[in-house]
Amino acid sequence: PVAERTPLDFKLLLPQAPAVGDDGNYPLVVFIHGWNGNKNSTGGGVESEHIPYVEAGYAVLAYSARGWGGSCGSAQQLNPECSNGWNHLADARYEVRDTQYIAGLLADELSDDGTPLIDPMRIGVTGVSYGGGQSTILTSLRNRVVETDGTVNPWLSPAGKPMQIAAAAPYWAWTDLTYSLAPNGRNLDYVSNNSYFGPAGVYPFGILKESYVTGLYGTGNANSNYAESPDEPPLTQWYTTLLAGEPYTVATAKPIADEIIAYHSGYYWLDPEVEPAPTLFNSGWSDDLFPVDEPLRWIHAVNTMHPNVNAALYATNYGHARASSVDAGIAKASVREWFDFYLMDIGEEPGPVIRAKVQDCDSSGTPTYVADRWSELMLGEIRFEDAVGGIVTSSSSPSANATQSFDPITGGNACARVNDSPITGGLVYDLPMPDTGGYTVLGSPTIIADITVTGVASESMLVARLLDVSPNGTELLLARGAYRPDASGVQVFQMHPIAARVHDDHHLQVEILGHENPTHRQSNSAYTLTITDIDVRVPVAERPNNMQINKPAEKLVPAGLVSVALIDVAVPAISLLGLGFMGAFLLQVAKRARRN
Structure with a gap:
């Protein structure tokens, strides 16, 4: 209905029309900006990052998420068209659906020669932080859309074309937003069913990351568009409740967690019947907001449900504080390689699945360890x-x-x-x-x-x-x-x-x-x-040495949790620092082992 519509400000960059052949059917990469950003923000809309994609034949979409920038951000709150333009905090029914809707419009659009503008089956999504969380929800849904009433339907363009995410590459992403902001400490990196309240639903509400959440709320309150109606997402009420602290009760905190779990977290949209798209997470070791165990939760679940899906992690020092941007170039190159293979069929299949670049605090240069599964990195x-x-x-x-x-x-x-x-x-x-x-x-x-x-x-x-x-x-x-x-x-x-x-x-x-x-x-x-x-x-990373380094002890798995299954052919963790040609060779061995 027109009364429920929200104006969305976006920009689209297209390849130059070829001298010969169709001008269209381009793979689409959607760049989704971070919190306090807009269509022109770093990680979501900087054209210097987009131009190489466009020159390589990609269509690129960047837009301001609802409640930000030109999509009813703080400067547009008095615009009558923005009466429903609230920030819904990366909600599958709103922000995520907005991305799907715009992509659908582009799939129905024709170029000057009558060719469909984009290929609806070759869509990639990426984004930093707030955009990374949305990218994770999109890849989990893959070919499904969540309507505003919560019902789930096949993702179709307005003209009825089937749509899907073909590849995803979130940076600094959450997979369970409740756990990210208020961890209860129950997440374990060796189990596959890390739900917030646990398998029996009895784990307690967690501990607020106060300095981060206060900063995020404040920047959003100043520059976004928070709802004033209790019928809309009550972000101020949520913040006030969490900041007040214990006791967190079934009546106060649990409804907040239930809402965020249901509609704002990609982990909970994984479905045994629907394969997610091949997904590469880039995360920072010292990222105190969305740490490395956020993608691991999702990866372990996907490995269990869909073992043939490439669910990968590149962990470096690129992330939210206390991490930094020192490894940004490495991360961005890995994303381009990911999209080239899965959207363009260019190059070798990216991998290995797990890459771990050691944090470097003394500028001495650090190795990158690679393995087929997370558990294979820890030899001692x-x-x-x-x-x-x-x-x-x-x-x-x-x-x-x-x-x-x-x-x-x-x-x-x-x-x-x-x-x-x-x-x-x-x-x-x-x-x-x-x-x-x-x-x-x-x-x-x-x-x-x-x-x-x-x-x-x-x-x-x-x-x-x-x-x-x-x-x-x-x-x-x-x-x-x-x-x-x-x-x-x-x-x-x-x-x-x-x-x-x-x-x-x-x-x-x-x-x-x-x-x-x-x-x-x-x-x-x-x-x-x-x-x-x-x-x-x-x-x-080192092997047992009969001195200080021991063989890893058997894991303690709490009741109801499921230990991550080991793969049949294990590839030991490999350090690539200084290995030159041999390092490249070992990379290919690790890739082949996973494919076989």
Whole structure:
């Protein structure tokens, strides 16, 4: 209906008409901008990024998502045509459907010689952050569209042409937006069914990433178009509820999570009956907003449901803070290679499936490890055990200096080193010095422990951090993770994945704290955690050496979760640094192993 329409501001770039042959049937690449962006934003609309695609024969679409820029952004709120132009927070029924609708219009459009402008079966989607999340929903839906009433239908152009996503390449994407913004710590990188509330629906609501969420809300409130009607997406109400903190109840927080799970997260649109498009995720190791375990959740599920679909990850230091743009060129080149193969049938099939470039904080150059599955990267494990353990109080936290430096908003540098102060009320473990040559931490540091909560478990929390300590005592944050524990029992949780070298004159330190405000919001409630039988497992790229590096221990899989299945032919992780021709050869071996 006209009354429900929203003006969308877009631009379309087309290849020059050929001297001979049809002017049309071009593959289409849609660039979707990030939060606080528009059709001209970096990652979503910079023409210098688009021109090489157009010159290679692609049609390129960039548009301002509803509620941003010329699509009813803050400057257009008084425009009568924008009475329904609210920001719906990457909703499958609105923003995602907008992309599908515009692509459908282009599929029905004819060029001057009467050829359809684009090929409706060769559509690629990419975008950074907010655009990456939408790209993930689009590839999960692939050939389906979600109507405004929530019903799901085949994706057809207005003239009735079947449409589909043929390839996707999200940057810095979420796959479960609720978990990204308020993690409960229950995600594990070795299971395939990482739903927010768990297989039985009993996991607690999580811990707000306060500094990030506050910043995102503020920029959107200033530059986007938030709904004032309770019948529209109440972003201000959601923010106020989450910022108020514990107790998060079935009446307050759960409806927010249920809505975001249902319509704003690509993981939950995966369907055993519908293959997603081949999808390449580019994620940053020290990205504190959408870390590497976000794409892993989606990849593991796709590997289980659709083992023949290429669901790939390139992890570098390119991402939200505390990551950076240092590896942007690597990431963008991988996306172009992806689209060339899947939309143009140019070149070799991209791969290997998992590529992990080690974070470089000393400009020494770092290797890239490749494997066919995530689990194959972690050939060894550093172990530390403490049967006695101790008490963690709700007030225990890092020093003010470490808090500021390691927060993504007030600090934002993944390579920052600080002088920290002793922690009271928490647990701190200094692991042994590495053997000669050091090792490479690669994966999700894991803690298994017997935890008893004195207080209300669903209002308690802990934060675990892995630090690199230099000879002069300065600390570098490698990984962190927040966890909402059960009332009692043996429990397992992980920090977000990292790839980093630990030199042999440094050592690792593990902290278990009561909070990390404002990076993770401090609970309103007081509690104590009695933690015993602590088993710290730090995955490394190196093989067991009968000294410090052990064979990875058997995983603890909580009830109802499904361990990621191993493939029949495993390709060990390979370091490509400095291998030249041999590195290229090994890449091809890894690709062939996956295809076979």
